Amino acid sequence: MKSYLAAAIQMSSKPDLENNLVEAEELIELAVRRGAELIGLPENFAFMGKEADKANQASEIALKAEKFLKRMAQRFQVTLLGGGFPVPVNDEPQKAYNTALLVAPSGQELARYRKVHLFDVNVPDGNTYQESSTVMAGTELPPLYVSDIYGKIGLSICxxxxxxxxxxxxxxxxxxxxxxxxxxxxxxxxxxxKVLLQARAIENTCYIIAPAQTGNNYERRYTHGHAMIIDPWGVILADAGEQTGIAIAEINASRLEQVRRQMPSLQHRVFG
Ligand SMILES: O=C(O)CNC(=O)[C@H](CS)NC(=O)CCC(=O)C(=O)O
Known part of the structure; x- marks a missing residue:
């Protein structure tokens, strides 16, 4: 594993597939110009709108999002994560998997993950989320893509x-x-x-790359923003704030080794 720059992209995706892909392309280009080699797009990068609208367009979103990811990775010669887009379920046309896809600079698929935990929550601000009404839960643990250059990369969603x-x-x-x-x-x-991301970084002594949605996506849907990159000690290396843009930081191989020497908690596990 070498040291390299990674970018977490922050978007404010709307219920407009074509326009979201144009904006994603601009932000990928920005990240590339700043030297990023591993780049992540947020959940719902291709489409963010009402569950019913997303479900109706799922086939088109799936097709175009996947093509887009492969085209971008090839054009810019980067490893690219599409952080979550609907991929219709074969024998259940009403439902789609919320899918994350990691693509190589060659355009080849490296890893795919179907979101396991669905957000069926009544948030105390009065908004109700019922992701399971249109999304089929994945049933498999997320994959780990093993790269000689970029390290071992694990996937998850939101x-x-x-x-x-x-x-x-x-x-x-x-x-x-x-x-x-x-x-x-x-x-x-x-x-x-921030707390959850820092906890996952610290307890696993891993880098975290967390692309995010921000602002008013549609109707009363507001997202938090703060796409960030966190080091294995839990330090926030970059935070995109609330505007669209990127968080960019170095994934440093010797820092990773150093933290694991200084805090060998993974080796001290007693249960499991
Ligand atoms: O809502 C949409 O338009 C599209 N779907 C999402 O954004 C997904 C599923 S509803 N959101 C989350 O998982 C938020 C989790 C979260 O916010 C938390 O864990 O607190």
Whole structure:
């Protein structure tokens, strides 16, 4: 594993597939110009709108989002994560998997993950989320993509960040870098987002790359923003704030080794 720059992209995706992809392209280009080699797009990067609208367009979103990711990775010669887009379920046309896809500079698919934990929550601000009404839950643990250059990269999506066992599974397998692409609600995000990400970084002594949605996406849907990159000590290396843009920072191989020497908690586990 070498040291390199990674970027977490922050978008304010709307119910407009074509326009979201144009904006994603601009932000990928910005990240590339600043030297990023590993780049993540947030959950819902291609489409963020009412569950019913997303479900109706799922086939088109799936097709165009996947093509887009492969085209961008090839054009800019980067490793690119699409943090979550609907991929229709074969024998159940009403439902789609919330899917994260990691693509190589060659355009080849490296890893795919279907969101396991669905956000069915009544948030105290009055908003109700019922992700399971249109999304089929994945049933498999997330994959770890093993790269000689970029380290061992684990995938997850958004609400998953509240389930530490998933990340412990990945660190058990040797993860160095954990992706947490998200569309966190503004209400839960202000108290939980940063703390949860830092906890996952510290307890697994891993880098965290967390692309995010921000601002007013549609109607009364507001997202928290603060796409960030966190080091294995829990230090926030970059934070995109509330505007669209990028958080960019170095994933440093010797820092990773140093933290694991200084705090060998992974080696001191007694249970499990
Ligand atoms: O809502 C949409 O438009 C699209 N879907 C999402 O953004 C997903 C599923 S509803 N959001 C989350 O998982 C937020 C989790 C979260 O905010 C928390 O854990 O506090």
């Amino acid at each position: 609400y998953d960040v509240r389930f530490p066992e998933l990340y412990r599974h990945l660190s058990d397998k040797g993860a160095d870098v954990l992706f947490v692409p998200a569309a966190f609600t503004a209400y839960t995000g202000k108290d939980h987002w």
